[in-house]
Amino acid sequence: MENAIEIRHLTKDYGSFKLSDVSFCVPGGSIVGLIGENGAGKSTTIKCILNLIRRDAGEILLLGRDNIKDERLVKEDIGVVLDESTFHDTLKAPDVGKILRRVYKHWDSGLFQDYLRKFSLPADKYIKEFSRGMKMKLSIAAALSSRPKLLILDEATGGLDPVVRDEILDEFLNFIQDEDHAILISSHITSDLEKVADYVVYLHRGQVAIQGAKDELLEQYGRLVCSRADMAAVDDAFVVGRRTSQFGCEALIQNKEKFRRLYPGLTVDPVTLEEIMVFTVKGDVQS
């Protein structure tokens, strides 16, 4: 499988908010992280992919098939975890397994049992007694046990403690060892994506602000801390955003290697995805 998801020129206009000309791919055997500030359009993008809302323009191919028009698209091949649990409060975890066994052709009961154990999910509690994190774990266990090819997760690791998040991220990494598998995951927790994502798509105000291979993005950008005088001498073309205070300047620099060659006296440190996001959103800030 070449691309599990292909999105071309996706547009959705809510009036007060517009998702504009969003294009990106989720290649087979990879994890793509969708990041962006609150209200950037991450959930809107995912809802369009899942055809939960109608797009106004553009094209979306899921597993090579148009997500609206192509009836050969096998919905069972797609596992979905949204930020709210969809299971009824009066069920217990094993009941969920019994129901889904009848729904999914490739349902793996043994795998579901393994996940319930691994994620310490009790068999004797009703879902209404589950914490948010437990509900999330149950949704992820169910999605993986349906043996999908493509997994789509919207804010699915929020509410999970760091140890469980780590376990789940490892499961995601196992899942994509198969070149026919792929994951699209939206998250505010950019450090999670830094750990597992191969590619990052950064949405800002309904548009793709930055996208690319995660390692290349982290290579391309750097953090410069310097005096105001040094900053004044830097070509603005390198500066994505800067914070200026009475003590000096901190800036996100693009094209880091060229910058280093041009300004050997200035030190550029590595950046995190979070820093790339914050600087790009805020631009130039004086304090």
Ligand SMILES: Nc1ncnc2c1ncn2[C@@H]1O[C@H](COP(=O)(O)OP(=O)(O)OP(=O)(O)O)[C@@H](O)[C@H]1O
């Ligand atoms: N049904 C709707 N009608 C009108 N506007 C909507 C609707 N659903 C979402 N929006 C708007 O679309 C914008 C993007 O929302 P969306 O949920 O896609 O953002 P997000 O990036 O997922 O944000 P968050 O990180 O807060 O979940 C917001 O301004 C929101 O108010």
